[in-house]
Amino acid sequence: MFHGSFQPQRQGQTQFPCTHGQQSYPPNEGQQPSRVPDDNPDENPDPQPPSPSVPPLEEMDQFSGYENVDGTPLQPPPSYNEALRLPPPQSQAITTTVPVISEEQARSALLDHVSHNCCFGSKAAKKMKFTNIFRLSAFHYSLESYTEKRSAKWDYEPYHDQVIGGSFNGSVPSPWDIEARPPALFQSNTETMEVPHTASIKPCHDCIGLSRKRCYKCGGRGMTRCKWCNGNGYDCTFCHGYGKKRCSVCKGHGHTACNTCNARGKLKCFIRLTIEWNVHHDDYVDHVEHVVERTSLPDELIRTVSGETVFKQELPRVWPINHFPHENINEASKNLVQRHLNDFQATQKSLLNNFFQRQKIRVIPVASIYSNWNNNSFSYFVYGFEHKVHAPDYPQQCSCGCTLL
Template identity: 50%
Template sequence: MDEKKPLLGSRPGMNQVYPSSPPYPAGGPSYQGGPPAGSYQGGPPPQGQYPLGSPQGQYQGVLPQGQYPGQYQGGPPQGQYPSGPTGKFPVDPPQGQAAPGDVQVQWQGPTPDTDMEDNPNAGPTAPSAPPLEKMDSVVGYSNIGFDGAMLQPPSYEESVREPPRREQLHDLPRIDEHEARQALLQHVAENCCYGKGAATELTLTDLIASSAFHYTLETFGEARSTAWAYEPYKGQVIDGPHNGPAPGPWDIQATPPAMFQNQKTFIEVPHTASVKPCHNCLAMGRIRCHRCFGRGRVRCTWCNGNGHKTEYRNGEYERERCHWCHGHGRRRCDTCHGYGMVTCSGCQGHCNLKCYIRLTIIWTNHLQDHIVERTMLPDHLIRTVSGQVAFSETQPRVWPVNHFPDGEINNASNRLVAQHASAFPSERILMQRHQVRIIPVTQALYKWKGADSDFFVYGFEKKVYAPNYPQQCCCGCSIL
């Protein structure tokens, strides 16, 4: 069999070569959608508007779905697939007779010299973005591409503000010996390797109460970026420049669904849409098959393209014809059904694309904190428990804390507020919130079997930190 011979028969007018580059001029045609009467409204444009992939510009206008110039119109009748001895399948017809449904493979461009290995997991390559030079020029959106770049937010006009009035802080409740022992017993019960004997028998010698302070500052910011985007044109409404000038990226109103939560949304910039022929398939709606690379057939995986297999039976090796490919060594491509072309992934077979400028809005909550804890209790445990909220303020711009009894908290607040004021230059600050929590911490000193040790009870949940608990093991057993 001649590997370079087409798999299927030939028909008149089907020998043109699939063009490798768009035949339309640089800058490309642009249909602005919904323009003045008589312009393009989703149907074929006026004849002669742009030739698309046809010989000597014969075809003019948008190709109806499923129809391609000079090629087979649609698929063959159901059940009729190419067949025959020259790579046609599934069964050779009687000698001298034409194969039923004998039509030519639609792909007319370059193909590999040999059949490709059959890879059922092969996927189509992602279509590239349209050339930037074919995108429309929109006032206020120059020098944008398909990768969005963050925009500089408008300057913040700080109004005259007054420091808020802050209430006095209240003392925290303290725990007694009974509450400390019950908290330790609960901690032991939650650890299978801890024995409760020590928690029951130990003697508490002292309870040292203290407070940990947890300051948090949240800055809720909004960042915007613009980029060209495209999607298959299916006849949807086109909001183009004929409806007016496009608003600036920061003039488009958008409200976050919730404050102080990370979110993202996409908005089509008004009056920037247009309809353009698909660059990926040259407005044909179909492209070369990614599995067979346009040949319409793949190498048989059962016989590895040999057309036969050698089997060992009754102590002898027997050569038999491959029943999967009927001895041809190749099989019809299941992805394109033997036609060498598949639906374009860019326009999804609709031949045209809707191009527009897409605004991406990202709301980000930036949170930083500072913990003041002066015992041996690890600081990170303070974040996991609740305490008394000394104060909480929410404003477009907060004032640093300056009235807290602990000077370290005041210094941390001043430092973080000043840092957030300039830490996010590409974001517009919408709101800020800060608060100070006071978490009770009690160090319990005890004696057990002549040894001195301690544990900590912290938070309103009365969690326990007891790294030196005397009755613990690492084997997973229970100590009574």
């Protein structure tokens, strides 16, 4: 709502220079300028164009299925439960052919590791004596749920005489009846689209359909107090003795073009549907114990290397694994599958005609190596098909950043 004496200029109306009383701006030569009235403000020290506002929801049209259009996730359709009634798949036999590591490979892997660490000397790796090698395995179970979430909210854009597909052209589809496909399975992605037949033309709520708004810098007066003479005008070369200057934003008109409607006065309002495809990942790492101790290889190292995939399953809903030889993996599968079911069935759904859950088990080869050099016993790990090394107890290292031979 506009206040004061501001009147928007109508089409065809002649524009005149800003005046104060009968005095023109700038004043005529020899004319004594009067002081600026106190209601002429200083210019806004940090003027910023106002951000477009949101149309009032109570002025929007109502459509079945879109009663709460506020951007919150929409409830999934009943078809989600169809996947939950599928029978469990038959058990698969799990076999593994993970290769074992030799002493030569263990030494070569350590030498390569030392060469990439400037604080490790190579003599220990070259001269060490092997005392024992325990060839083990680590198990990496992972579960991925690929879900689809939909939300809807009112949106708008300036109306430029574009074709409007309003409700008079057909019925409005429900949020879950609108077909949309992800570009690829198990890849996160977001897509937005206009809901068909929800568009309508409405006056711009920001400018009340006038196409322009009160100037945010001068407050609609068209003039601001001269900051060089503080408004007294005497002997001021910046305002020519007038005490005020024309607003640099509105050029003295007192109003600016409305950014919300792009000075058109009208908006195209419609419901925008947002579809999010998300990958939810959880995993569990288990280590095999040997006769000395349980492996102390950090789990995050196991996740970064390759191994043999001994089990993989993709279904609308996977069932917990219950036939793996190591019970810890079976228990982890049971817990994670149930957690995903509880977390995502309330607001997200499976993809129609596509798999949306994937689980797999990888077996990672691990060698726990014990050796001796210069009367110092130490151990290290070689893991993964890449023969990565974890050797925090390597005996020939320093902390000063120098290179040891």
